Amino acid sequence: MSYAAVIWTPATLFSSTMEPMVRIHRTMLLMTCGVMKPTPTAGLECILGILPIGYHILQLALLTQYRLKKRDQWRDGTERNLRWSSHTDVCNNSSKGVPEMEYPCYNSLDSLPVNMHFTIEIRSRRDWLENGYPHLTPNSWGCHTDGLTTDGASGAAYLVARPCGRIDSMKILLGSFQTAFETELIALLRALVGLPDCGPGSEINFFVDCESV
DSSP: OOTTTTTSGGGGGOHHHHHHHHHHHHHHHHHHHTOOTTSOHHHHHHHHTOOOHHHHHHHHHHHHHHHHHHTTOOOOOTTOOOSSOOHHHHHHHHHTTOGGGGSOOOOOOSSOOSOOOOOOOOOOHHHHHHHOSOOOOTTEEEEEEEEEEETTEEEEEEEEEOTTSOEEEEEEEEESSOOHHHHHHHHHHHHHHHOOOOOTTOEEEEEOSOTTO
16 A cells, blocks of 8 residues: 555645545554544554554665665756655755655665685784784785764774885764764774875785674
8 A cells, every 4th residue: 555655645635535545544444443432443443553554655765765875866856846845846845844854874784705815803902002013014005093082073084104214194073863873983983084095015904993893
């Protein structure tokens, strides 16, 4: 019944259009609970933990919008001058009140790659204090990343030390919704993307203070 809800979301703005769906929705609630016909629809929705049908349709539309936005497939349609609200208008206006719509989204792999051309070394605080900075070869790059959340704000940064002695750095402001793990991950990802061509035979060392990253 909710197939392609994102397209016909504007229909939820008109009670006359939603009336048939509301009747079907109420019938299913009555049959599920086995109660008397005069029972209020809102009460049945609270008992079963089900959203009103209009909000359910809007929820599906916003989830679709979020998925398409993260894939660069969402078109706002702002160039069109319509006399009525389009589905993009309804979704855009509704998403403004949902801060989660601005959360970052990452693609994940089901399994790690078989051939990993890197090694991971986890050093303790005592090891750092006693042995200091690790020895790097003349052709080694050192990349330090860090993320931070504090007082309702968050950010990430990285610093790249080239073999020639040149140092590149970058700071990224992330807003107030990111977790500490996300800031650490974003710092590492941005450093990987911003790393210049190191040339063949180069060794790149990343220094991260978050084991989960």
